[in-house]
Amino acid sequence: MTDIFSWNRFFDNIPKILPYLSVTVKIVLFATVFGIILGIITAIIRINKIPVLNQIMGIYISFMRGTPMLVQMMLVYYGLPVILEGLFQWNINRWDKVLFVYITFALNQGAFLSEIFRSAILSVPSGQSEAGYSVGMTRIQTFKNIVLPQAVRVALPGFGTDFIGLFQNTSLAFLIGVVDVMGRAKTIGTATKHVIEAYIFIALLFTVVSIVMQLGFFSADKKLNYKNEVSV
């Protein structure tokens, strides 16, 4: 099997591949930040059942959850230029490919997170809000001080799972030519004709980071819930 896998190449690749992890990190960051914003807005629209917008958001969520990430990415990559050209005569041929990835993942996260947020907010008993109003707090104060903190506690596990999934999904970006770790593996493969060491390293990398994230969310979860039980 040595002609297929070589430890030498494996270790040589590591410094070549690792720097490109920064691309992955940027995608995850962008998608999370904008995904949270979009998710909160969408969740609020859906919870309050604002007419018209509610239905539109419903379709948006169903589409994001019902179609493969790869297809979404390609649709944005091929479709956004067409839309922007048609509507505003913008030419975005110069755009860095990774921008399309940012947009796709942000939109995708917005949908998934909105469902997580919505169910978490709804799970806080209405009695909590009622208590808030009855001591004289406004709707916004009650939401911010009473409902939101409790909702965050409920949402954390789901958010964690989704976050790890987001991280793993970024591995698709190389399919439109973005040079992240997978993209770098491809270039190594084209250059040296040996790519399996690179892929295996990437598999290990993703596994290790995923487990670290899982542990992180697990302990954050414990901390948040511990504060809850002390007063018993």
Added chain:
Amino acid sequence: MIELKHAKKSFHKTEVLKDVSIRIETGEVMVLLGSSGSGKTTLLRCVNFLEKADGGTLTIGEQNVDMKRASKKEIMDVRRKTAFVFQNYNLFQNKTALGNVMEGLVTARKTPKKEAQKLAEETLAWVGLSDKMDNYPAQLSGGQQQRVGIARAAVLNPEVILLDEPTSALDPELVGEILAVIKEIAQKGITMIVATHEIAFAQDVASKVVFMDGGVIVEEGAPKDIFRHPKEERTRQFLARILPSEDMYYI
């Protein structure tokens, strides 16, 4: 006749049963009294091997079993001679009241379905639930569910029925109906071991009361002896806490 000799059980580092021996004759009703942690629930659960004791022997009728080394077959034999009523009913959620009562007969004892159904219907009528036979547990009140639980145990005609705080999970106004059903069963001569807090019930129905504390039997005897003339200090302290004091009647 059921006899437990030198039963021992520890959970992790805590010794919950420290050398408990009890004997109960056919037709007797034994009430286990004690606060939570006294070991009474564990004792019951060891009898039908829901917990595996760390030591001791169990004799049911003709059968003699080493509780620590019991084989699967011995455990199944014991379970066929006993029945359990749980504090939170544990009715089979996916079966109707009738289904719950029939299940032991049909699946464990291979009783033909028609015969099992007849017996089950009779037993359910006996606990007053003929009109709820086809309802699922989710559709029954707590008291009704517990009555099904009792029927499920009684229909098996076991050598002993073990009841673990049968009324603790019920609203106060439903407690009476369950105690009445248990009393009826007792009057039919069925052997029972009941773990409970209900003093009045114990005074009324028990043939023997056993007071447990900290994993040992502190005192045992006939109800009137235990309640009127407790010999041990611990028994006295316990009774003082849970027997209604004179003042309470004036609230």
Added chain:
Amino acid sequence: MNISWDYILESLKSGLQYFPNTLKLVMIPTFLGLIIGTIIAFVQTFKIPVIGKLSRVLITLYRGIPIVVALMIYNLLFTLKFEAVARFFRLNISIADVDQIIVGIFALTLMSICLMTESIRGGLIAIDNGQFEAGYSIGLTRMQTLRRIIIPQLIPISIPPLTNNVIGIIKGSSITMAIGITEVLAGALIPGSKSYSFLEGYIAAAVIYWMFTVILEQLSKYLELRGKNFKRSLV
């Protein structure tokens, strides 16, 4: 905007032509995943010594690998090592005789096993321990308790997570186009290579997947409702 409806239609037809491949890529892993996943979930729940812990570790590790990375690795191993393995087993077949879809099915099956095990284990944990105890207390064996009491309650609880898993597998199947397997997505893109515009192909593919998912979700809601009959209170 110059999106051509005709091309979208053509891509739809082309994509649907390869729907059977997508079905293979989804149904075989789902089926195998359910069976193996259930077994492993029960092994883990009943704390059977070695296999229980080992499977948990393996699954936790394997779940970290993105499907596209796994596909790339398996495909490489397949193309490079197939001849050698075939010779080892003295089989007289060449790589041209074997459909590459096997690689996709293999990768998706592993993914499916991980997902299904987690879901079913979650379902088992959700079932009150008292149901087991009640079964044992009336003399049922563990098998009988599982068959008559536990599993009928497990099924309606498991339907939502299992549906999610299947949808995950459907999405995973679309990625197999990256290793050259011709399923719905690849099929929908075929007309695009003639017209130099792939957008219509992706739109068509999106529509097909979306419909597939929506139908699945409706089916799942229906099954859940029917299975939950005993949970409806009279209130």
